[in-house]
Amino acid sequence: MSTNIKITRTTKSRLPEVDFNYLPFGKVFTDHMFIADYIGGQWVNPRIEPFGPVYMHPASMVLHYSQTIFEGMKAGRNYDGQPMLFRLDKHVERINASARRMCMPEIPGDLFKDAIRTQVALEADWIPTMEDSSLYIRPFMYATDEFIGVRPSETYRFVIFTCPTGPYYDKPVRLLAETSYIRAAQGGTGEAKTGGNYAASLLPATLAVKQGFDQVMWLEGPEFKNVQESGTMNIFFVIDGKLITPGTDGTILRGITRDSIIQLMRAKGYTVEERTVTIDEIVAAHKAGKLQECFGAGTAAVVSHVSEISYQGELMTLPGMETREIGNLIKSEINGLRNGIVKDEFGWIEAVEVGNLQLA
Ligand SMILES: Cc1ncc(COP(=O)(O)O)c(C=O)c1O
Numbered sequence: 001m002s003t004n005i006k007i008t009r010t011t012k013s014r015l016p017e018v019d020f021n022y023l024p025f026g027k028v029f030t031d032h033m034f035i036a037d038y039i040g041g042q043w044v045n046p047r048i049e050p051f052g053p054v055y056m057h058p059a060s061m062v063l064h065y066s067q068t069i070f071e072g073m074k075a076g077r078n079y080d081g082q083p084m085l086f087r088l089d090k091h092v093e094r095i096n097a098s099a100r101r102m103c104m105p106e107i108p109g110d111l112f113k114d115a116i117r118t119q120v121a122l123e124a125d126w127i128p129t130m131e132d133s134s135l136y137i138r139p140f141m142y143a144t145d146e147f148i149g150v151r152p153s154e155t156y157r158f159v160i161f162t163c164p165t166g167p168y169y170d171k172p173v174r175l176l177a178e179t180s181y182i183r184a185a186q187g188g189t190g191e192a193k194t195g196g197n198y199a200a201s202l203l204p205a206t207l208a209v210k211q212g213f214d215q216v217m218w219l220e221g222p223e224f225k226n227v228q229e230s231g232t233m234n235i236f237f238v239i240d241g242k243l244i245t246p247g248t249d250g251t252i253l254r255g256i257t258r259d260s261i262i263q264l265m266r267a268k269g270y271t272v273e274e275r276t277v278t279i280d281e282i283v284a285a286h287k288a289g290k291l292q293e294c295f296g297a298g299t300a301a302v303v304s305h306v307s308e309i310s311y312q313g314e315l316m317t318l319p320g321m322e323t324r325e326i327g328n329l330i331k332s333e334i335n336g337l338r339n340g341i342v343k344d345e346f347g348w349i350e351a352v353e354v355g356n357l358q359l360a
Pocket of ligand 1: 072229231232233234253254255256257258297298299300
């Protein structure tokens with residue numbers, strides 16, 4: 001590893017207190033976190049410290065102007081227990097694309113990758129062993145200048161923490177195609193993984209839940225015709241045997257699961273179309289009995305089946321879960337790749353070396 005990361009271990013691990021049979025998503029945190037600071041135009045002082053609160057000045061720029069970006073990824077174990085990472089390079093690419101859009105400094109690939117590898121190696125005992133469980137990894141960066149006034153911050157902090165998570169309970173979801181609020185517009189920040197996008201989604205998502213739906217299907221405004229995403233996942237449809245997903249047009253997050261599905265299914269000989277998908281096309285396909293599947297795709301669930309879609313007061317009920325051949329195939333292939341059961345023809349999987357960490 002080329003990055004010299006200073007490691008200070010906790011004196012009292014919380015691991016013995018954790019109930020690995022009850023791991024609510026995002027609520028259990030491992031013993032350590034990685035931190036690096038951006039000062040004077042460079043990343044300095046990469047270190048791993050005991051997990052805990054971070055100091056925050058009330059004028060810290062992130063609190064006011066939201067210069068903040070993040071990633072979400074998972075480390076699993078392969079069949080012989082070794083930690084495995086999935087498509088680390090894609091996460092480097094995406095966090096730096098988000099950084100450029102939000103006028104933040106890029107994170108050198110080696111710093112990002114060495115930080116993830118070291119954090120995961122140090123927390124390897126926290127990776128759950130049960131099937132479909134993993135260590136969720138949350139890298140993020142935020143503006144730290146203590147200043148009031150709108151301009152890019154000159155200092156930033158890059159942090160990574162990790163959370164053990166149990167099997168994702170993937171009940172089929174009911175979607176409300178949203179025709180008043182938008183998630184992202186051309187020229188906006190939809191392609192960046194930045195906090196503001198999620199903040200803006202909360203009201204429409206809450207209103208959808210009040211109406212009995214699980215998530216919003218985002219349509220591009222102001223026409224509200226082109227389908228963008230589903231909740232915080234990319235969206236796929238199976239129409240007449242073809243797998244179809246909206247093209248990344250600047251408003252859609254470039255999901256790493258999405259990209260993996262496209263490559264994987266094309267390699268298996270399936271037709272995968274990346275193109276504009278309108279809600280009218282979905283309604284027509286449903287009416288003609290050709291809408292076979294719809295699912296959200298993202299790191300946490302891999303595939304989240306959609307059971308119903310509501311658009312302008314009309315409810316479309318999709319075929320039953322027992323018929324979801326393509327979605328289920330994708331889910332088992334990607335999970336299989338991650339735990340080493342499916343052979344990795346793509347070079348997506350990296351095993352993490354545990355045991356040669358330099359301690360401070
Ligand atoms: C808005 C949004 N779309 C799509 C995704 C899926 O991306 P990925 O497959 O990289 O997890 C995510 C999750 O990160 C997301 O937040």
